[in-house]
Amino acid sequence: MTQPLLKVSNLKVAFDGVTAADGANVTIAENEFVAIIGPNGAGKTTFLNLCTGYVRPSAGDVFLRDRNITRLTPRAITRLGIARAFQLPQLFTDHSIFDNVLLAIAARRGFWQALTPLDRDSYREEAQQLLELVGLAKVAAFRSTELSEGMRKLADIVLAMALKPQLLLMDEPTSGVSSDEKFDIMETIVRALRAEKVAALFVEHDMEIVRRYADRVLVWNAGRVMAEGTPEDILNDPYVRENVVGVV
Amino acid sequence: MLQAFIPLLVDGLANAAVIFFVAVGLTLVFSVLHILNVAHGSFYAIGAYVAVSLSLWLLAAGLPPVLTFPALLLSAAAVAALFGPLIERTFLRWTYGKPEAVQILVTFAIFLILEDLQRLVFGVQSFYQDTPMQLLGSITIGGIMYLNYQLLLIVLAIVVLVGLRILINNSRMGKLMVAVVTDREVAQTLGVRTDRVFMIAFTIGVFLAALGGALASPTSGVAPGLGAETMVLAFAVAAIGGLGQIEGAALAAVIVGVARALAIYFVPELDVVVPYLVMLLVLLVRPYGLFGRVQARRV
């Protein structure tokens, strides 16, 4: 069996007496698209934070292939190939979207330069390509504060994609996006990720998105995986439908 | 050895008392308005100048010297009444919500203006008016003489500390202030007149600074540059205690006051440096000051 891309074993953490992660065990294979669903407060975002070093677990380990990344900083983990997109888009609000992407590209290709411009042709080309891919090229000159929530979310994801990661973590990628845009955006992202052979782990509340784009679904509850399987299995499971999806 | 230590301690505590007045005002203003008032030291100096001038006038007019005591209090009140609402309403109000650098610069500009106004109104010589100190005399305990005025300062500082705490915990205005400090937006939504709270908090801050200056004037006199010196000292003490922490300012004042007294006795060259060394050391270990609280960022 090939080594999994990401392996999480027995992760535990508690905040102020609330157990946010209670022995979480997860594996993600290369190129796999895994969705995390679950009720609010189940610890899904905390899980993403644990994987990227924003939160330290009290017990358990996170492995990226054979490397233990549990105690590394977000910066180190990013450099090793895990990129993060956030529930609330995290962008540089004083720069245009285009410059945001340039910064991400520079972060990957050569940041520690004091005399050569950020705004150079090779970076520009790549930024332009990326933005065209997701349909943001037309608004790239604007600041993030001037754009809709959906575009900001997309920009946030583009920043993560610009890092050419092996694994992309997304937190509700289509929330805040209008329902007619949702599927187009998700389609674009998924296609781009598959083309680059990037695996993805994403938290989602929209079951239709999950059904269409996830290879596997993890049902999260009270800090651990309650059930896992293909979208078909999970979304047809009566217990899940009642307790998580809210459909009887 | 103990013989030498106690007078040192009293010196240090009396010094701490004065520092406390000015630092607690600064920290209170920061806590409620989120503004670091660079002109705060100027109110200390103006309080001192007014107190000295008023005392000199009293004595020249042949009035009983004992009136110099209420004159100290009156000076502080006058300075607060004049400058508090004026500055808060006109200049500070405009800076709310603006970047920190702008807020600091507005108060720095006010500091610069007040520096010259002091010179214009009070002149450039140094003054000394120690009648209140003389009137109280001294007592001798265990063979050592202590100035009663110093003891008075310490008592007054404790009174102010306790008084502030009671005011904040029990009075209506105090509770409004806490609400504004905790969450300005929510307070406004609940109908709290935040502009009034700001004005009152700022005026109290000015009063405390001016009071410190007035109370210190019999022991140290006044001279140009007092405002600048005091400002940076108050800042250091407030930072050590934790910006916004009243008890913190008290503890920090005691530490700095006593440390300075020790320095003057043992290593006089270090006397001026002591507050900043303490500040550096404390902030390196506890970045938010002794009693300061962290605000975490959530992603």
Place this chain on the structure above:
Amino acid sequence: MRILPTLLFLAIVAALPIAVPWLQFVFTLALAHGLAALGVALLLRAGLISLGHATYYALGAYAAAFLSRSVGVTDFFVLIAGGILVAAAAGVLIGLFMVRYRSIFFGMLNLAVSMILFAFLAKFYGLTGGTDGIRVSTPTVFGAAFDRKTFGDVLFYSLLVIIALVTFGVTRYLRSPMGEALSAVHTNEVRLEYLGISVNRVLLSAYTLSAALAGLGGAIGGIAIGHVVPEMAYWTGSGHLVLVAVLGGIGGVLGPLIGSVFLELVHTLAAGYASDVWNLIVGVTLLFVIFFLPQGLYGLPARLFGRKEAAK
């Protein structure tokens, strides 16, 4: 680089003293302070307010004075190189812990350091000359000795060249990834870390550069006046640097230089007619600029002629 405004500025600054000779010294000092204010402006882009940058100005000045008095160095360029190196070295050492702090706390720690330096300079008479300071004798330039007046001319024109080089260099820096990262730190440093970039490293580079600029300014200022004093490290000096940076506008590299020249001119004129109220005039001017010119003096032409000035 905004070549035209820079050349225009340098041309005006170079030309005016020909008509009004006493302006040369005024401009020399103004540009020296302007360099330090430029250092402050760089940090302001990252949201960091250095309330103690006078530290590096003083270190640069005293380094030059020491080299001149105790080490026997006479060459002008070696002296200012010394000033830059000492200030930059201090910047790295102090910056190493300083960059962990933000906003007011960053400001406060810098202030503490500057006051400690001030006290040290003022007290240790044997080493630093105490409150008297140290005299700096007129340097030589590539071996040639000049009288005070001629040296003043050489200094002034050398300074113009230095300013041109610095403007060029800093503009390139601000356009580079490391320079652009400064305002990124201000707007979202978490995101920067999540791009794999060390925020502390970005800030340390900026801090060291800003210290070097202030040291350069201090060395030149000390040499120009011929005397270095502990007051160079006092907190009001740092306040003036922040003032000049914001007055001129932190949006560009020219801003702090323009602000400094403007302020120094006001100072000189005030000294002539109203020396008692110099602080008052500066305070009122500062308030005026803050209230009516949010982008500083640098944004003034744009406002006058109605163009929208980009905030970058």
